[in-house]
Amino acid sequence: MKCEPAAYAIEDLERDGRAGWEGVRNFQARNFLREMRAGDLAIFYASNADPSGPSGVMEIARDAYPDPFATKKGHDYFDPKSRPENPIWYTVDVAFVERFQRVVPLDELRATKGLEEMVVLRKGNRLSVTPVTKKEFEIVRRLGRSRG
DNA sequence: GCCAACGTTGGC
DNA sequence: GCCAACGTTGGC
Numbered sequence: 001m002k003c004e005p006a007a008y009a010i011e012d013l014e015r016d017g018r019a020g021w022e023g024v025r026n027f028q029a030r031n032f033l034r035e036m037r038a039g040d041l042a043i044f045y046a047s048n049a050d051p052s053g054p055s056g057v058m059e060i061a062r063d064a065y066p067d068p069f070a071t072k073k074g075h076d077y078f079d080p081k082s083r084p085e086n087p088i089w090y091t092v093d094v095a096f097v098e099r100f101q102r103v104v105p106l107d108e109l110r111a112t113k114g115l116e117e118m119v120v121l122r123k124g125n126r127l128s129v130t131p132v133t134k135k136e137f138e139i140v141r142r143l144g145r146s147r148g
Numbered sequence: 149g150c151c152a153a154c155g156t157t158g159g160c
Numbered sequence: 161g162c163c164a165a166c167g168t169t170g171g172c
Contacts, residue, residue: 002170026155048170106171124153126169149172156167 001058001094002047002120002128010044010056013096022067022091023077029129034064034090042094043132043140045120051105054140062093100144108148114139 001021003009013019024033036042040060046052066087069077082088109115119130132140 004170028155052171126154128169152169152171154167154169157165159164160162 001042002045004048005046005055006048009046010096010099013044013056013058013094014099016096018061018093018095020091021094022069024067024091024128025077025079025089026127029127030088030090032127032129032131033092036060036064036092038063041097041137043137046103047128049103051103053104053106053109054100054144055103056099056144057097057141058094059097060092061095064090064092067091100141101147102144104140104143104148108143109140112139112143 008019021033024030038060042058042060043054044056044058046055049055066084067077067082067089068091069075070079070082070087070089071084072078077089079088106121109118109121115121115136118132118136119125119127120132
């Protein structure tokens with residue numbers, strides 16, 4: 001799950017403990033988000049960062065639910081096409097689990113065996129939410145826990 | 149700041 | 161339904 005550190009970083013989540021992941025406004029990302037259930041684990045990916053890459057682990061703290069900001073007129077995330085009785089956009093709550101020793105750089109991920117198919121590494125990928133296999137998750141977490 | 153790779157919008 | 165124009169994302 002991507003977020004720009006300038007907006008919200010793993011350090012912020014570590015401080016807050018829990019946060020809402022609202023504002024996803026892309027249908028494909030929405031579909032992945034909507035499948036999430038409490039207890040699932042996710043990787044916090046720092047995008048547009050120096051370097052960009054996985055920065056920690058979080059746990060989904062609540063099953064996916066309609067994004068409340070989508071129906072809040074005047075809000076940045078407001079979407080007039082979304083109605084309370086027929087919501088278009090979904091969100092989840094996330095809880096802090098761990099902060100990596102470092103942000104794992106993309107070139108290192110690309111050079112790591114077992115991550116060849118990882119969706120977030122695919123060329124041209126711009127989705128802010130992408131699926132991760134259990135194996136990929138374990139590999140990324142191991143890299144994040146190492147000092148590189 | 150540049151630019152590739154998208155997704156969205158709207159005219160037709 | 162096509163497609164050009166436009167806006168956004170995000171690595172570099």
